[in-house]
Amino acid sequence: MAEAVRRLDEMNPLLWLVLRRVLLSFVSFLVVSVIIFTAVDILPGDTAQRALGREATAESVAILRSEMRLSDPAIVRYGRWLGDFVSGDLGTSMVSKRPVADYLVPPLRHTLLLGAIVLAVHIPLSLFLGLVCALTRDTPLDLGLSALVLVAMSVPDFVVGIFLIVVFSVELGWFPPLALIDQATSWTDMLYMLTLPILALNAAMTAYVVRQTRDSMIEVLNSDFVRVARLRGLPPLQIVLAHALPSALGPAINAIALNAAWLVGGIVVIEAVFNYPGLGRLLVEGVRFHDVPIIQAIALILSGTHIALNLAADIGTTLLNPKLRTRSS
Amino acid sequence: MTSSIPSRRAPLVHVERLTVEYRQGGTWRPVIRELDLTIGRGEAVGLAGESGCGKSTLVSLLLGETRPGRRIAAGALRVDGHDLSTLSPAQLRGLRGRRIGFVPQNGGTSLTPTRRVATLLEDVLRAHRPELAAPARRARAREQLAAVGFPDPDGALQRFPHQFSGGQQQRIALALALVSEPELLLLDEPTTGQDAQIRRALIDLLVEIRRQSEVTIVFVSHDLLTLSDLCDRIDIMSEGRIVESNATAAVLARPVHPYARRLVAAVPRLDAPPPWRNGAERGDGLLPGVATL
Numbered sequence: 001m002a003e004a005v006r007r008l009d010e011m012n013p014l015l016w017l018v019l020r021r022v023l024l025s026f027v028s029f030l031v032v033s034v035i036i037f038t039a040v041d042i043l044p045g046d047t048a049q050r051a052l053g054r055e056a057t058a059e060s061v062a063i064l065r066s067e068m069r070l071s072d073p074a075i076v077r078y079g080r081w082l083g084d085f086v087s088g089d090l091g092t093s094m095v096s097k098r099p100v101a102d103y104l105v106p107p108l109r110h111t112l113l114l115g116a117i118v119l120a121v122h123i124p125l126s127l128f129l130g131l132v133c134a135l136t137r138d139t140p141l142d143l144g145l146s147a148l149v150l151v152a153m154s155v156p157d158f159v160v161g162i163f164l165i166v167v168f169s170v171e172l173g174w175f176p177p178l179a180l181i182d183q184a185t186s187w188t189d190m191l192y193m194l195t196l197p198i199l200a201l202n203a204a205m206t207a208y209v210v211r212q213t214r215d216s217m218i219e220v221l222n223s224d225f226v227r228v229a230r231l232r233g234l235p236p237l238q239i240v241l242a243h244a245l246p247s248a249l250g251p252a253i254n255a256i257a258l259n260a261a262w263l264v265g266g267i268v269v270i271e272a273v274f275n276y277p278g279l280g281r282l283l284v285e286g287v288r289f290h291d292v293p294i295i296q297a298i299a300l301i302l303s304g305t306h307i308a309l310n311l312a313a314d315i316g317t318t319l320l321n322p323k324l325r326t327r328s329s
Numbered sequence: 330m331t332s333s334i335p336s337r338r339a340p341l342v343h344v345e346r347l348t349v350e351y352r353q354g355g356t357w358r359p360v361i362r363e364l365d366l367t368i369g370r371g372e373a374v375g376l377a378g379e380s381g382c383g384k385s386t387l388v389s390l391l392l393g394e395t396r397p398g399r400r401i402a403a404g405a406l407r408v409d410g411h412d413l414s415t416l417s418p419a420q421l422r423g424l425r426g427r428r429i430g431f432v433p434q435n436g437g438t439s440l441t442p443t444r445r446v447a448t449l450l451e452d453v454l455r456a457h458r459p460e461l462a463a464p465a466r467r468a469r470a471r472e473q474l475a476a477v478g479f480p481d482p483d484g485a486l487q488r489f490p491h492q493f494s495g496g497q498q499q500r501i502a503l504a505l506a507l508v509s510e511p512e513l514l515l516l517d518e519p520t521t522g523q524d525a526q527i528r529r530a531l532i533d534l535l536v537e538i539r540r541q542s543e544v545t546i547v548f549v550s551h552d553l554l555t556l557s558d559l560c561d562r563i564d565i566m567s568e569g570r571i572v573e574s575n576a577t578a579a580v581l582a583r584p585v586h587p588y589a590r591r592l593v594a595a596v597p598r599l600d601a602p603p604p605w606r607n608g609a610e611r612g613d614g615l616l617p618g619v620a621t622l
Contacts, residue, residue: 224438231392231433232505233426234456242452246443322443322489 013326018315025311032303033085037078040292047292085300091293100293103282108301110181111271111278115263117194118201123256126206130213130252135240137218146214153207161200161273168196179274197274201267205259212255216248223247250317257313261306341513341545342368342391347404349386349569357400360386362569364404370512373539373546375556375577377592378566384549387566388517391547392431393421408513427457430506430544432516436499440490446474446501447486450508457509473508477501478534496527500534507538516548520555532558553596557581565589 041047048064049056065071069080084091090100129145136142152160169177175195184190220226221244229239268280279298286294318324344366350357361383368374376384389396390406393413406413408429416424425431433439441449450470454461461469467486474482477500490498499519506514516535520528536559538544550556556563556577563580565573565588573580573589584590 224433224435225441228431228433228439228502229441229452231394231425231431232453232456233422233424234452235422238452238456243441243444247441320443323491326489326492 014318017318017324021311021314021318025307028307029304032307033082033300034078036296036299036303037081038074040296041074041077081296085297090297093291093294095289095291100297103294104279104297104301107277107279107282110276111264111267111280113181114179114194114197114201114267114276114278115260117191118198118205118263119256119260121198122202122205122209122259125202126209126256127213127249127252129206130210131217131240131245133210133214134217134221134248137214142214145210149207149210152203155203157200157204158269158273160203161196161270164196164200165273177274179276182277197270197276200270200273201263205263209252209255209259213248213252216251217244220244220248246320249320253316253320254313257309257316261309264302264305264309340367341370341372341409342366342547343407344387344391345405345407347387347390347406348402349383349390350400350402352398352400357402359402360569364569364571366564366571368545368547370545371543372562373535373548373560375553375560375563376547376549376566377551377553377556377563379551382566383569384566385517388431388515388547388549391513391515392425392429422456426453426511427509428511428513430509430511430514432499432502432506432514432519434518434521436502436519437490437495439502440498440505442490445487445489446470449490449501449505450474450486453505453508469508473504474501476538477504477507478530496523496530499523499527499531503531503534507544510542511544513545513547516546518549518551520550520552528555535559553581553592565592 047070048061048068052061052064069077072080081091088101090104092098093100093103096103129149133142133145155163164175165177168175176193177196179193179197181190181193184193221240223244226239226244229243230236234243264279267278268283270276271278271280272284279301282294283298285291286298344364347361347364347366348359349361350359352358360381364383364387366387376387378384386399390401390413391408393416401414408424411420411424413421413424440446444452447467447470450473451466454466454469458466458469470486471482474485479485479497479500485493485497485501490501493501502519520531523531532555535546535548539546539559546559548556548559553563560577562574563577564571565580565584565586567586567588572586573584575585580589581593581596584593
């Protein structure tokens with residue numbers, strides 16, 4: 001085994017590095033799944049009793065316990081739950097008795113849609129602003145932009161959301177206050193409805209990436225290789241985009257991945273402010289009605305997404321850094 | 330006023346009564362004082378002197394580099410008749426890389442880590458030799474790498490800087506400086522920190538390059554031995570002035586200025602006995618005796 005690993009590392013260090021990261025992510029996912037299962041399992045009271053409510057008879061509780069096979073050892077129930085989840089069976093809602101997947105798919109689609117649009121705006125915008133701040137370092141433009149993004153980061157996202165609704169919906173009447181995208185008739189209609197949530201989420205997310213990009217770009221612009229590139233007479237735009245930026249992107253990519261992970265989980269507040277039918281709102285409802293399968297499924301999906309995004313950031317950073325993906329002399 | 334000996338060849342570099350100051354606290358402190366320097370075409374001039382005497386500042390200024398906290402208080406620098414302080418950024422870019430090649434002290438940190446050697450060389454060619462099409466650029470890059478001693482230039486072109494040793498990185502930096510065939514090559518202590526073998530190989534390479542081309546060389550080093558193998562002339566700087574300027578053999582054989590004499594005396598010689606045997610024993614102050622340890 002050790003010999004096979006050594007050979008793989010020698011043949012293709014990048015493949016081995018990616019494989020190692022994927023394996024580590026898989027282990028992380030297993031650990032998180034154990035934590036989610038245990039956290040729900042050790043909640044005070046009986047799961048069947050919680051599902052049926054205080055008025056339930058002992059007989060009905062016993063029947064439900066038997067149906068849910070709650071008498072089995074925890075390790076057996078964990079294995080069954082994870083196996084079912086991986087094979088696509090997310091369980092049955094304890095409230096409506098319908099498959100969890102039926103509840104999960106539309107909000108998941110909505111959350112992914114909002115997240116994708118937010119990221120499509122967030123990534124180029126924050127990298128561009130970070131780059132502008134670095135290139136105009138310590139000028140009024142840099143100071144102004146840095147102050148603006150810091151203010152946006154410091155104000156809670158729900159305050160930004162409400163502020164946007166008051167200004168752009170109530171006062172100016174430019175955008176709808178609610179993001180009811182099920183009523184959208186076209187893509188443009190949908191984007192119009194999502195404008196304010198996209199703005200609110202970007203206001204909260206952009207500052208960190210702008211700061212990271214600015215700081216790492218300034219460090220790279222002061223490096224020896226950038227100075228020597230200038231002294232070789234290369235065009236300024238090429239120096240910034242081709243020589244400096246790739247070296248400065250690593251920290252920014254990690255910050256973007258953290259933001260994306262936050263977006264999947266932390267979008268709940270903005271979903272509530274704009275009444276957006278996403279995963280966050282479903283999670284809140286699941287908690288309110290003690291619907292354990294829904295809570296577990298959403299928690300596992302959010303954790304899995306978090307791990308997958310970090311894995312993508314790791315691989316992205318690796319691909320950008322030749323020292324990590326190639327063998328030294 | 331301090332000056333170098335006048336060059337007998339047509340001057341390529343002409344520095345006239347140059348005074349350069351750095352801001353320290355609230356005041357400007359001179360680092361180069363009324364310095365005159367003339368370098369003829371095809372000459373190889375060594376600039377020697379202690380750290381902080383203004384050697385690297387002079388090289389930086391010959392590249393038209395400006396830095397916050399540094400100013401030219403008086404005088405002018407001309408390369409091929411162009412006063413560097415009057416050139417626009419675009420004109421300076423046309424001069425750097427195309428007509429003036431530069432090799433910094435640390436070859437490794439001067440190479441963009443995310444770009445392959447081929448891309449680095451082609452970047453310079455694209456900027457300064459736009460008439461070359463892509464295949465011609467690649468061929469020129471390959472040819473230059475072979476010229477600086479890479480036996481497998483095709484393999485080297487595909488690798489990243491970190492995949493080379495320190496000496497190889499320095500040779501790549503030299504290839505980058507030479508790829509667009511400049512008239513003036515500035516080397517700022519390229520052998521500092523390198524072992525003797527790498528130093529020797531780099532000097533041999535530069536001697537060979539001189540033999541094959543008309544390139545003018547300014548080689549900055551505090552090591553007179555390194556300069557003696559390559560340079561026609563050595564200028565010794567001290568406290569921002571050229572205090573000695575003469576043909577290499579003359580500087581090494583008959584240094585005149587006290588600082589130049591000290592510098593020449595400090596050159597290590599294999600045939601000379603170690604200083605602690607030269608009328609002195611261990612423990613007399615040169616090296617601690619065993620009893621004092």
